[in-house]
Amino acid sequence: MKKKVFGGLLLAAVLLAGCGGKDTGSTYQESDFSASSEGSIVYMGELEIMHYSTSEESEGNGGSDGFRTVLAQWAEAHPDITLTQNILANAEYKTQIATLAAADDLPDVFFLQGMNTIDWAKQGLIYDLTEDIKSSPYAQDYNEAYFNPFMVGDKIYGYPALTGGTCTVVIYDKAMWKEAGYDRFPSTWEEVEKAAEYFQAQGVIPVAFGNGGKWQANSCFLSTLANRYTGPDWFLSLVAKDGAAFTDPEFVSALTEMQRLFHQTDIFNVDFNAVTNEDAREYYISGDAAAFIGGNWDESYIWAMLKDSDPEKFDHMGFAVLPQPADAKMAPNSQNIGLGYAVAINAKLADDPAKLEAAIDLAEYVTGPAFANYVTANYALGGLTKAAQVDLSAFDQITQDFYNWSYVDTEECEIYDSYITNAVWDVLNTDLQTMLNGDISPEEVAANAQAAYEANYSKE
Amino acid sequence: MKRNKTMHSLGRGLLSFFMNAALILFSLTCIFPIIWMGYSSLKEKRAFNADIIGLPKKPSLVNYSRILSNPDYHLSESMLNSVRTTALSIVFIIVFSFVVGYILARVSFRLNRVLYAMFLLGMLIPVHSLLVPIYVVFRNCGISNQWFTLIFPYVSFGLPMGIFLMEGYVKGIPVSLEEAAAIDGSSFSYTMWYIIMPICKPILVTIGIIQVFACWNEFSFALVLIKDVTLQTVPLALTQFRGQFASDYPKQMAAMLITMSPIVILYFAFSKQIIKGMITGAVKE
Numbered sequence: 126m127k128k129k130v131f132g133g134l135l136l137a138a139v140l141l142a143g144c145g146g147k148d149t150g151s152t153y154q155e156s157d158f159s160a161s162s163e164g165s166i167v168y169m170g171e172l173e174i175m176h177y178s179t180s181e182e183s184e185g186n187g188g189s190d191g192f193r194t195v196l197a198q199w200a201e202a203h204p205d206i207t208l209t210q211n212i213l214a215n216a217e218y219k220t221q222i223a224t225l226a227a228a229d230d231l232p233d234v235f236f237l238q239g240m241n242t243i244d245w246a247k248q249g250l251i252y253d254l255t256e257d258i259k260s261s262p263y264a265q266d267y268n269e270a271y272f273n274p275f276m277v278g279d280k281i282y283g284y285p286a287l288t289g290g291t292c293t294v295v296i297y298d299k300a301m302w303k304e305a306g307y308d309r310f311p312s313t314w315e316e317v318e319k320a321a322e323y324f325q326a327q328g329v330i331p332v333a334f335g336n337g338g339k340w341q342a343n344s345c346f347l348s349t350l351a352n353r354y355t356g357p358d359w360f361l362s363l364v365a366k367d368g369a370a371f372t373d374p375e376f377v378s379a380l381t382e383m384q385r386l387f388h389q390t391d392i393f394n395v396d397f398n399a400v401t402n403e404d405a406r407e408y409y410i411s412g413d414a415a416a417f418i419g420g421n422w423d424e425s426y427i428w429a430m431l432k433d434s435d436p437e438k439f440d441h442m443g444f445a446v447l448p449q450p451a452d453a454k455m456a457p458n459s460q461n462i463g464l465g466y467a468v469a470i471n472a473k474l475a476d477d478p479a480k481l482e483a484a485i486d487l488a489e490y491v492t493g494p495a496f497a498n499y500v501t502a503n504y505a506l507g508g509l510t511k512a513a514q515v516d517l518s519a520f521d522q523i524t525q526d527f528y529n530w531s532y533v534d535t536e537e538c539e540i541y542d543s544y545i546t547n548a549v550w551d552v553l554n555t556d557l558q559t560m561l562n563g564d565i566s567p568e569e570v571a572a573n574a575q576a577a578y579e580a581n582y583s584k585e
Numbered sequence: 586m587k588r589n590k591t592m593h594s595l596g597r598g599l600l601s602f603f604m605n606a607a608l609i610l611f612s613l614t615c616i617f618p619i620i621w622m623g624y625s626s627l628k629e630k631r632a633f634n635a636d637i638i639g640l641p642k643k644p645s646l647v648n649y650s651r652i653l654s655n656p657d658y659h660l661s662e663s664m665l666n667s668v669r670t671t672a673l674s675i676v677f678i679i680v681f682s683f684v685v686g687y688i689l690a691r692v693s694f695r696l697n698r699v700l701y702a703m704f705l706l707g708m709l710i711p712v713h714s715l716l717v718p719i720y721v722v723f724r725n726c727g728i729s730n731q732w733f734t735l736i737f738p739y740v741s742f743g744l745p746m747g748i749f750l751m752e753g754y755v756k757g758i759p760v761s762l763e764e765a766a767a768i769d770g771s772s773f774s775y776t777m778w779y780i781i782m783p784i785c786k787p788i789l790v791t792i793g794i795i796q797v798f799a800c801w802n803e804f805s806f807a808l809v810l811i812k813d814v815t816l817q818t819v820p821l822a823l824t825q826f827r828g829q830f831a832s833d834y835p836k837q838m839a840a841m842l843i844t845m846s847p848i849v850i851l852y853f854a855f856s857k858q859i860i861k862g863m864i865t866g867a868v869k870e
Contacts, residue, residue: 175812179825180657181833211812215829217821224809227717230724402830407634422830430631 166486168479169205174487175225175232176210177218178287186425187504188287195496199487206483226250234484237283237469239274239543240550243583246277252470255281257485263493266510273361274543275467283467284492288506290421291462291531292540293349295445296409297416298438301329310416310445312457314386317448321392324415330394333414335405337398339554342383342561344542345402345420346447348461351379352538353453364544366583371553371574380560380567382450387561398558412438418447421506424527432521442523444530459538462531464509468492507532548581549574626839633835648839662815663822664844669732670818671800674739678747678796679789681740686751687777687785691763701752707745716809723810730812738806743799747792754788755781790858801848819844 176192183189200208211232213221219238225231226241231250245251258264258272258281268289275283297310305323307316321331336342352360355375362369370376387393394400394408402419403426409417410430417423424444431439449457468488474481490496492509501512505520505528517525542550556570625633627644652658689701719738723729728737758781766776782789804820811817823844826837 177829179828180655181825181836182828186828210814212814213808213821214824214827216827217808217824221808221812224717224720228721228724230720403634403832411635420830434631 166203166206166479166483168483170480171207171209172234172480172483172487173209173211173232174234175213175218175222176236177213177215179212179214182214186422187500187506188290188508191496191500191503191506191508192287192491194499195491196487198495199490203483208487231471233471233474233480234487235469235471236286236466237275238466240546242275242282243277244546246280246282249472251282252472252474252481253280253282254284254470254485254488255279257489258284261489261493263489263510266494266497268507268509268511270537271464271509273364273539274463274465275469283469284488285464285467285509286492287464287466288421288500288504288508289462289464290506291424291460291535292344292420293346293418293447293460294421294424294527294530295332295416295418295447296424296427297443297445298409298412298441299443300438300441301412301415302443305415310443311448312445314382314392314448314450317392318390320415321390325391329412330408330414331392331416332394333405333408333417334393334397335400335402335419336558336561337401337404339558340542340550341402341419342557343550343554344461344540345418347379347383347557348541349447349459349538350383350450350453351376351541352459352461353447353449353455353457354379354382356455357538360539360541360544363578371571371578372568377567377571378452379450380570382452383557384560384563384567388563398561410435410438421527421531428523428527439523442526444527446535456536456538458534459536460531461538461540463537463540463543465540465543545578546582549577552577622838622842625835626842628835630833630835648836649843652836652840652843658825658840659814659817659822660819660840660843663817663819664847666732666816667801667819667844668847670735670739671797673733674736674743674800675793675796677736677740678743679793681744682747682751682792683782683785683789684777685744686748687755687781689748690752690755691760701748704745704748707742708749712742712805716805719806720809729810730816732816734810734816735803735806735818738810739796739800739803743796746795750788750792751785754785758784797848797851 174196176196178189178192178196183193196208196210200206211221218236222231222235223241226245226248229248229250237245237251242251246253258267261267271285271289272281275281275285295310299309301324302308302310302320305320307320311317311320317331324331334341334346355369355373359369359373359375361367363371387397394405394414397405402423405414406417406419406423406427408414410427417427427442428439431442446458446460468491470481470484470488474484494510494512497508497510497512500506500508501515502519505517505524515528517528520528553570553574556565556573559565560567560570621638624640624644625637626648627646628641629643629645629647632641632643652660685704689697689704720729723734723737728734762780762784763776766780771780802820803818807818807821811821823837823840826833826840
């Protein structure tokens with residue numbers, strides 16, 4: 126009897142869970158845009174695309190939402206083509222796409238991560254899109270700098286996708302800094318150190334940061350800070366294996382300054398190496414911290430959290446670039462921004478020109494004006510293509526400020542881990558975490574990164 | 586004398602108290618994650634991020650309604666896929682483990698031990714090192730991304746453990762039982778299926794329990810061999826709640842509670858059998 130009751134419960138649980146219903150496809154916002162080449166594609170059949178814009182990812186994420194929207198538009202405009210989507214969350218996507226690449230079985234169209242470009246191009250896995258990009262109807266509107274991570278020599282292997290957002294922004298509470306005697310966020314670390322004394326006396330964390338995931342210190346701090354010492358050419362030379370080395374004095378100086386800021390000053394929360402960016406931004410939201418350093422994804426979250434729950438604090442949100450170190454000479458107004466993924470095409474499609482044409486059309490469309498206009502109009506974000514009209518008046522002041530800060534008022538620099546290879550960044554990120562605790566010297570970090578670079582990275 | 590007795594009784598009482606307190610504390614550490622998941626699933630993302638451990642101030646079922654009303658999550662399909670894949674894999678693992686284990690334990694032939702060692706080697710190979718070769722084999726055979734795809738690796742990787750346990754158990758059964766059956770005219774297969782198999786029921790349950798959990802939770806093969814979202818199993822479907830830079834943990838916990846409900850109910854339904862089976866697996870007489 127007992128078993129029957131439990132059996133019934135089991136069945137009920139399965140049926141209850143089944144209430145989610147059958148997949149009827151996502152609902153998309155109506156749009157005025159139409160696919161560029163509607164009717165001109167001769168290919169009829171299946172086209173497979175693999176990406177990581179899951180339903181969850183697209184909630185509040187402009188790039189992901191925009192991508193899903195324009196992808197649906199393209200599919201609707203090409204009824205003769207069966208667009209098969211394989212959608213996985215980002216971490217799982219990276220595992221599966223790496224397996225498929227190792228088995229030489231990449232999907233027709235997929236997201237290419239910048240750091241895989243050289244290896245996969247060398248193996249002949251990805252189609253050379255150089256001529257197609259040059260002859261694209263949107264070529265004039267492309268932000269050419271975004272192609273860098275997807276280039277090998279002069280050849281381009283992908284259409285940079287999703288939105289270009291900063292990876293290093295200082296979000297600060299204008300009112301709190303005003304009380305500390307600063308009308309705006311300090312432009313030098315010396316001033317921040319002075320302000321830290323005031324905030325510490327008030328029991329407030331001057332600047333919140335979270336490096337629990339290890340990648341944050343690299344993506345959201347070092348990429349920009351080191352650019353202030355090395356300038357942009359150093360990193361491009363490193364990517365091109367053109368002479369630059371992690372052991373160069375400028376880069377070691379950046380590491381030394383970074384260690385000093387985190388280990389010898391009271392600027393950051395003491396648990397910065399244990400908490401993630403998700404935890405650290407809560408310090409800012411709750412008022413326990415006067416500022417926070419993170420990426421555009423953190424800004425979106427803080428914006429959404431404060432807008433309704435704390436309008437006063439919301440109105441006090443300000444944005445700043447990383448302060449300049451005293452001994453740094455380069456680009457004081459720089460912040461790292463770019464597109465980490467590109468829409469790439471399987472090299473095997475070269476054997477099927479009609480299918481290749483459809484794949485290129487798809488790649489152009491989902492990274493073209495339709496996408497740019499959508500994300501600009503709905504999220505005040507930018508993509509590969511410059512938006513036709515940027516009307517910010519419909520957005521609140523904070524969104525307008527962040528758009529201008531991201532795309533107009535600051536200087537761009539590269540996001541390190543969009544390039545080279547994970548094998549190098551894994552070593553550097555682990556060492557950075559140890560270094561920020563004061564357990565390893567900047568010179569050792571640089572030497573280890575250089576060894577990993579020489580062992581794992583080749584230009585051709 | 587009386588005082589000594591009182592002291593002794595007090596000492597035993599205190600010892601018993603502390604031992605029970607320690608055991609209760611230990612039990613709580615095992616149960617707390619489930620309780621934490623339960624009440625955290627009633628929180629909004631913001632409330633959870635602000636206070637990870639605290640109780641919800643405004644409990645809400647919104648995470649559950651969002652999960653069950655969003656067709657993109659494929660939770661119902663993934664549960665059915667997991668149930669189907671797990672059930673079929675378990676049937677094959679139990680049948681094959683029993684037959685192979687019995688033959689290896691009872692039939693002496695030249696390569697018996699070599700064959701046994703080969704099966705056991707399967708337990709020593711790290712699954713991740715085989716992902717790409719297995720993917721290539723499956724693709725070339727045209728059996729990747731099908732509803733039955735995952736049954737092959739689950740059975741293959743479940744067999745070594747099953748055969749190991751079964752072979753050891755059968756060896757503990759007196760041979761005189763089969764000799765008596767043979768004298769009574771029982772054939773080899775009749776003896777195996779109708780005399781030995783019922784005796785092996787406890788170890789078969791043990792194998793079943795171990796493999797149900799292994800198959801239900803398996804992730805790597807499901808990730809690599811399945812592309813179609815409608816064929817995803819539960820562990821894969823749950824990854825949808827993680828974003829590139831942020832995760833909705835309360836929603837993820839609600840999804841986990843929904844998807845784990847069948848297996849928890851299954852556990853409670855057969856708890857006596859399961860505990861008996863586990864004891865059988867642990868202690869040999």
